[in-house]
Amino acid sequence: MRRLAVLFTVFAGLAGAGTLYLPAYPASVLVFDEGKGQIVDKIPLETGTPMSIKLSPDRKLIYVTTIDHNGIEVIDVATRKVINHFVLNTPTKQYRFWGGAADPSGRFYYTVTKEIDLDLNRFEVHKPMYTIIDLQQQKIVKTFEVPKEVSDARDFDYAGAAFQISPDGKYIYKFGENITILQSSDFKEVDKIDLAKPEFPGMQNVHFGGGFGPDLDLLNEPGQHISLFNSEDPIVHSKVFGLARFDLSTRQIDFSPIGPSPNGMSEFQVTPDKKAAYTVAITGIHGTKSCEFWAFDLDNDQVTKKAPVPCRTRFTLGISSNGKKLYIYGAGFDIEVYDAATLKYEKTYDLNTDVTYAGIVVLP
């Protein structure tokens, strides 16, 4: 009996003992226990279908935004209950927003909104505005104009609110074609890191992330991030990818080029011990599309292992709470599990519910 208990403990540890929070259709967040390999709870959302999910820096709250009526819901991790929810829309006004970030105190939510007024037979779409939402008052309290050169940038509609908040809550780091540092009180620009000509010889036009917008992985330390980046050299314009490490407190960025860029890369997932990371490199398109797991050694900034993986047309890469398993999920109802050490397929979890592309929160 004791031997069986030990075996069970070992097996559970290999699978990870953490919890996944997955936004799902039509309006809920699934709570998935890694150790048991099953859904253990389902948190119903009051305001509609979830479109983004983000963990607070202190890991006590989960912020979910919903699309039906442009709402925000706050989930308490300990009780798995929605402790705050409201919508921004009125019967004649919509405030469309995509993503954003809450300040460390949990009082304000920073995002970019676009007001849409419903007239008799048409919609009037207004310019995008930097917006501060008071989570206690449950309403928009301040808006500020977005400079035209910022709102005209590519992907602004989807990635305009790619914000990270500084640990003291005073600054907002806006990731796009450049890294813009804004004051959180009034969105005034205080600094900008020009990625067209980064401080690294032989590089220009740096873009963060391998997939859909910047992908910043929190390195379990407030203000510390690591991301993939793509750039090109100014002479031959050959594209290079590598790793970029940010310290939001000191505003230091360290670039470490690795090699030629593939066509695309998925999310960048870092293990909890910060020694390894993984992504899916994509080459080809449609019928010629092929995917590979790439494993990185973060101590030496090298690709250490590659393995082919059958990739879906749309998917998201995740990592287990202990860093030992890789998840491929999205555009569907299942999670494929791969062993991070061997990059081989292990099993598939059937969630019986389609998940949205809002992301995932993993808690140990």
Add this chain to the structure above:
Amino acid sequence: MKHMRALNKKAARISGYVAAQTADAVPDAVALDVVALQDPRPTQTRPHVPTGCALMFSPGWEVDSAGGTAGLCQPVERDIYDCFVSCYWPAQVPDHLNNSPDWASKCAAATKDWRNLDLIFP
């Protein structure tokens, strides 16, 4: 002289609404007028977005961007809800944001039980 008259109940409601607002002496009565897409208004600098959902007509549902099917989700039912939720292909899936918000409420996994989805007639 007014050259248009309401022929159905909805048009009559619109006429009544505009007349009521005008009768209340709203300063800018022109702002309450019904606007057609081709109505030439030199002062209008932004396009009029018709009531509905989106103006997206790009392929990606029946065929991918290359005109084939290799780029579609496999099976294609995996893509139903992600297309529906943001009103991304309003001609192919119902309008989630304005007219059919509960279309997917009867089934959670489209690939498995798409037969439970309602038919929507515009």
